[in-house]
Amino acid sequence: MKSKVLAALVATMAVGATCAFAANPFVDVPSDSWAYKSVVELADAGIIQGVDGSYFQGNRNITRYEAAEMVAKAMAHMDKASVEQRALINKLADEYADELNNLGVRVSALENRVGNVKLTGDARVRYIHQDSDDQGKGEVKNDDSWTYRVRVRANAQVNDRTKVVYGISTNNVSFADNSTASDSKDNNIFTDRAYVDYNFGGNNWDLKVGRDEYDMGGGRAYGFLYGDTFDGAQLKYSNDKFAATAGYGKFKEGVMGGDNSVVDSHEATKTGYGELEGFFGGGRAAGSAIGVYYNDFSGNKSFNFDDAWGAYGSLNLGKWNALANYEKYNSENSKADDPEVWVGKITYNKANFATPKSWDAWVEYLNADNGFADADGKFIGSTYGWRNGSLLNNVKSWGAGVDYTFAKNAQFQVMQSFASEAKEGSNDPGEETRAQFVFVF
Numbered sequence: 001m002k003s004k005v006l007a008a009l010v011a012t013m014a015v016g017a018t019c020a021f022a023a024n025p026f027v028d029v030p031s032d033s034w035a036y037k038s039v040v041e042l043a044d045a046g047i048i049q050g051v052d053g054s055y056f057q058g059n060r061n062i063t064r065y066e067a068a069e070m071v072a073k074a075m076a077h078m079d080k081a082s083v084e085q086r087a088l089i090n091k092l093a094d095e096y097a098d099e100l101n102n103l104g105v106r107v108s109a110l111e112n113r114v115g116n117v118k119l120t121g122d123a124r125v126r127y128i129h130q131d132s133d134d135q136g137k138g139e140v141k142n143d144d145s146w147t148y149r150v151r152v153r154a155n156a157q158v159n160d161r162t163k164v165v166y167g168i169s170t171n172n173v174s175f176a177d178n179s180t181a182s183d184s185k186d187n188n189i190f191t192d193r194a195y196v197d198y199n200f201g202g203n204n205w206d207l208k209v210g211r212d213e214y215d216m217g218g219g220r221a222y223g224f225l226y227g228d229t230f231d232g233a234q235l236k237y238s239n240d241k242f243a244a245t246a247g248y249g250k251f252k253e254g255v256m257g258g259d260n261s262v263v264d265s266h267e268a269t270k271t272g273y274g275e276l277e278g279f280f281g282g283g284r285a286a287g288s289a290i291g292v293y294y295n296d297f298s299g300n301k302s303f304n305f306d307d308a309w310g311a312y313g314s315l316n317l318g319k320w321n322a323l324a325n326y327e328k329y330n331s332e333n334s335k336a337d338d339p340e341v342w343v344g345k346i347t348y349n350k351a352n353f354a355t356p357k358s359w360d361a362w363v364e365y366l367n368a369d370n371g372f373a374d375a376d377g378k379f380i381g382s383t384y385g386w387r388n389g390s391l392l393n394n395v396k397s398w399g400a401g402v403d404y405t406f407a408k409n410a411q412f413q414v415m416q417s418f419a420s421e422a423k424e425g426s427n428d429p430g431e432e433t434r435a436q437f438v439f440v441f
Helices: 001-014 036-044 066-075 085-096 096-100 107-112
Strands: 117-130 148-155 162-172 189-200 205-215 224-239 242-251 269-280 289-298 304-316 321-333 340-349 360-367 395-407 412-422 431-438
Touching: 036 148, 066 096, 085 096, 189 224, 205 242
Parallel strands: none
Antiparallel strands: 117 148, 117 431, 148 162, 162 189, 189 205, 205 224, 224 242, 242 269, 269 289, 289 304, 304 321, 321 340, 340 360, 360 395, 395 412, 412 431
16 A cells, blocks of 8 residues: 555645645654655645644555545646646546545546546457348358457547547457458458547537547437448537537448448548437436437448438436437439338336446337348448348337346347348348347456
């Protein structure tokens, strides 16, 4: 304990020091002691208080609670610390996170501290099985049923308004893939995040430029189509009641990205988009919401849509959430039908990665017209949903699932489709079972 507390004292010596000649409050620290100046400065800054207000007791082992108190006081003076001192205080705050939370200090606030660089990420191990359809097609082979993916993010707070994020990711890699070639598309590690985020106007305005993820519906809707990796610029205004978003960019993955590889992407689908949202019954963070959004597509002709619009409503009622989402896509081909998709989902409770034994359960219904697949039957874009392509195009299908946090930062998720049938023709898709372990750090 002593070494960590000593590190905290060293890191915070200059943080709150305002008077080098302040009176010594401790009778057991003589003026000729090597620690005299530092102890006086720390006491004057209010970071240490001693025992009974009169004794420093420098040889005594202190408790974790006492150490956390010193770290909390150092955090209150972070604006006066150097970059190196901030980094060390942040490290100590992570060490004493539980004690700081008990003191009412939100360690998550460190994410907004200047000089803080934080690494985050996740790892997923996934199992998928899909039954064959009426013609014996569509079944996921046993060799390809197990896959994994790893993502790492570096989040740097440059100043009070500017954040820089860089992230890398693997593709979904099959455990059956024995390839070790560095140019293997299945095993490629690629940059999926690289953006600058700038807040201004009292933090109501946010400008994001670079590579991120674009979600149709802003992340609250079902997200039938979206880009895992999306290069562009986005401007957003938001308060507790309202949000307006506008942006432009191009998709980098799947058919929307030009082909199926983030490495050898050809002409990509571009989009200009806008969204309006309203929040009520608890505000933007925890309340209900309604929204409308529009996309104007251009570029890649294999993505055969000119534009799309959608609307969603998300209603929170205690532990219950009800979501409804509608989207309509206008085809460039005047003779083709313009496909629509309806989604409804009800969720009970909430599984939180930070809270062991937390859980949720959900049931959903999806009705998607024919037209969301290319000539080879491959779904035209990524989706927040868990379904494979044959359960996202020309289909009516139910689904249910459970998420359970079995340990801190570790969650088990299971999903199952049922009562699925094709909307056109008689070739019903096979039902899908999916289970996965997700670990965050």
